[in-house]
Amino acid sequence: MTATSLQPKSLTTDARVRVRAKRLVLYTILVSVTGLFLGPFGWLILSGLKTQGELAASPVHWLPDVFQWHNFADAFHQIDFLGYARNSLVIALIYATLVTLSSAWVGFGFARLDAPGKKVLFGVLLGSMMLPQMVTLLPTYLIFAKVGMVDTYWPWVLWGLSAAPYLVFLFRQFFAGMPRELEEAAIVDGCGYATIFWRIFLPQSWPVLSASFIIAFTWTWGDYIAPQLLLSTDRTTLAVAVMTAYVNDGGTPVPELQAAASVMYVVPILLIFLIAQRGFVAGMSTSGLK
Amino acid sequence: MTVDQISSVADRPDAAARAGRAPAVGGSRTSMTARRHRAFYMFTSPWIIGFLLLTVTPMVYALWLSFTTFDGISPNWKYVGLGNYRELLNDPVTWDSLGRAGLFALTSVPLSIIAGLVLAVLVNRPIKARGLFRTLLYLPAVVPPVGAGLAFKLLFDQNSGASNGVLTFFGFDAVGWLADPYARYVLLMTVLWGAGNVMIISLAGLQDVPRELHEAARIDGASAWRTFRSITVPLLSPVLLFQTVTGMIASVQTIMPLLLAPLGDTSGITTVPQSNYLYMMHVFAQYFALGRYGYASALLWVLFVLILAVTGLIFKFTSGAVFYNVDPEAKK
Numbered sequence: 001m002t003a004t005s006l007q008p009k010s011l012t013t014d015a016r017v018r019v020r021a022k023r024l025v026l027y028t029i030l031v032s033v034t035g036l037f038l039g040p041f042g043w044l045i046l047s048g049l050k051t052q053g054e055l056a057a058s059p060v061h062w063l064p065d066v067f068q069w070h071n072f073a074d075a076f077h078q079i080d081f082l083g084y085a086r087n088s089l090v091i092a093l094i095y096a097t098l099v100t101l102s103s104a105w106v107g108f109g110f111a112r113l114d115a116p117g118k119k120v121l122f123g124v125l126l127g128s129m130m131l132p133q134m135v136t137l138l139p140t141y142l143i144f145a146k147v148g149m150v151d152t153y154w155p156w157v158l159w160g161l162s163a164a165p166y167l168v169f170l171f172r173q174f175f176a177g178m179p180r181e182l183e184e185a186a187i188v189d190g191c192g193y194a195t196i197f198w199r200i201f202l203p204q205s206w207p208v209l210s211a212s213f214i215i216a217f218t219w220t221w222g223d224y225i226a227p228q229l230l231l232s233t234d235r236t237t238l239a240v241a242v243m244t245a246y247v248n249d250g251g252t253p254v255p256e257l258q259a260a261a262s263v264m265y266v267v268p269i270l271l272i273f274l275i276a277q278r279g280f281v282a283g284m285s286t287s288g289l290k
Numbered sequence: 291m292t293v294d295q296i297s298s299v300a301d302r303p304d305a306a307a308r309a310g311r312a313p314a315v316g317g318s319r320t321s322m323t324a325r326r327h328r329a330f331y332m333f334t335s336p337w338i339i340g341f342l343l344l345t346v347t348p349m350v351y352a353l354w355l356s357f358t359t360f361d362g363i364s365p366n367w368k369y370v371g372l373g374n375y376r377e378l379l380n381d382p383v384t385w386d387s388l389g390r391a392g393l394f395a396l397t398s399v400p401l402s403i404i405a406g407l408v409l410a411v412l413v414n415r416p417i418k419a420r421g422l423f424r425t426l427l428y429l430p431a432v433v434p435p436v437g438a439g440l441a442f443k444l445l446f447d448q449n450s451g452a453s454n455g456v457l458t459f460f461g462f463d464a465v466g467w468l469a470d471p472y473a474r475y476v477l478l479m480t481v482l483w484g485a486g487n488v489m490i491i492s493l494a495g496l497q498d499v500p501r502e503l504h505e506a507a508r509i510d511g512a513s514a515w516r517t518f519r520s521i522t523v524p525l526l527s528p529v530l531l532f533q534t535v536t537g538m539i540a541s542v543q544t545i546m547p548l549l550l551a552p553l554g555d556t557s558g559i560t561t562v563p564q565s566n567y568l569y570m571m572h573v574f575a576q577y578f579a580l581g582r583y584g585y586a587s588a589l590l591w592v593l594f595v596l597i598l599a600v601t602g603l604i605f606k607f608t609s610g611a612v613f614y615n616v617d618p619e620a621k622k
Binding site: 047 | 322327340343349427429436438439483597
């Protein structure tokens with residue numbers, strides 16, 4: 001073999017090795033980062049399967065000697081788990097349904113209609129997204145207390161009816177992209193805008209409607225502070241119950257039941273996300289930029 | 291209006307009546323404009339009313355409270371003018387907690403944006419099981435705060451947490467992660483755990499970067515890093531700006547310190563370790579533990595003004611650096 005024929009051949013093998021090495025590094029990074037990201041949730045599940053002794057053991061007791069599946073049943077019975085889950089569900093359904101409809105309604109206005117002051121209002125809408133909710137929530141709580149709406153679900157009805165800027169923006173982007181002819185023909189036919197919205201635009205916006213509904217549902221299901229402030233221990237949501245109710249008579253926490261309960265609290269949200277992933281992600285990323 | 295459309299209006303007496311007059315072209319256009327204006331306000335009114343009632347009213351109410359000693363119970367509260375503001379300026383806890391919140395924002399926001407961006411670039415490559423990686427990396431971002439807080443509490447438990455298990459396995463001493471001074475790192479990690487959020491949004495931006503740009507860069511012999519720095523980042527800059535602003539606002543109002551604290555009294559404030567005692571925790575303590583609504587409202591208003599100022603500054607200083615690829619209005 002001469003040097004000339006060897007040279008290009010070894011270069012290609014070299015390049016191939018380099019590509020393969022690069023790919024190996026990439027997969028190693030991805031797999032380890034993914035492992036790290038799943039770690040906390042895995043640990044939560046493992047903790048929910050241990051005994052209290054194992055959970056307090058030092059040094060760490062990596063795996064339970066016997067998987068304590070009954071922890072999940074116990075967590076169900078130690079508190080009125082189903083009752084709290086129902087409260088969460090009711091609040092989340094009320095809010096998600098109302099806020100999706102109201103945001104679609106408002107979004108339609110911003111996308112398809114004009115009036116003096118529209119620019120300013122839209123600016124205020126975008127600006128209000130920057131407003132930390134915590135700043136308004138605390139005084140809102142005082143007002144709700146004053147008008148006797150504490151320990152009722154009315155706050156969620158009102159919040160739902162008044163549309164969420166984030167979702168309004170989502171709908172506005174979607175409706176603005178629909179062809180003009182849609183409503184022009186309907187106007188000529190004598191339809192009012194409400195009819196146009198309800199009969200023509202809404203039925204075509206299932207992707208956004210479902211994305212909005214799921215986003216709003218997960219917000220409410222995950223919200224800890226509003227129900228903690230506004231609702232009493234009986235009427236409160238699963239988020240608050242999981243956080244605070246797993247204590248024994250002496251007031252000390254029961255971590256294995258709390259872990260099991262929080263797995264049962266989190267899994268529905270993960271399932272909803274996995275099932276509706278596409279719309280959810282599309283919704284998140286649209287609102288992010290465009 | 292075309293002749294066809296006019297005749298179709300004329301064919302329907304109810305439609306013509308609704309337009310207010312005979313369908314003469316000019317007249318019907320004016321009334322249609324008026325109709326559109328009315329309709330605009332009809333459609334946007336739920337938000338306008340809600341904004342006035344549930345955002346503006348509470349803010350104004352809080353502003354009024356911030357000039358008083360109102361505590362919700364005692365009937366003889368009084369107007370103290372700027373007294374609360376004077377007090378908060380002289381309260382070292384205000385400054386310390388504000389400093390901690392600032393430090394937390396300055397570390398958590400850039401770190402999670404960088405982490406999310408790196409992840410986005412990684413999972414944007416043509417690799418196997420790309421969708422699976424994306425899903426799994428994003429998953430933590432959907433875990434509700436209560437679940438995330440508890441998971442991290444168990445993971446970083448001084449005795450039985452996996453983190454100390456790993457440390458002691460390698461011969462290090464166990465660390466009191468959830469107490470001072472380490473609690474801040476756990477708090478930071480809870481934020482980084484949600485970096486999938488930035489990843490997903492950046493990924494959408496990455497996919498919008500025109501392929502030709504990358505190809506042109508490669509032909510010109512640009513390195514991967516150079517391409518990333520000169521093409522990807524500028525084109526993603528609106529996304530990054532959005533992430534910076536929303537990330538900052540999220541960091542100011544996070545309740546994670548409460549969720550990471552040992553279960554103490556109902557509000558949990560007293561058990562939050564010093565290093566996680568951010569500004570919002572100071573507000574909570576004043577509001578709930580002490581019931582000092584007036585003083586807490588002053589703290590909230592200071593925070594509100596600070597956020598406005600910081601957001602304004604961010605927008606001002608990035609206005610030249612942010613590159614808008616397409617005019618969003620022109621895209622329609």
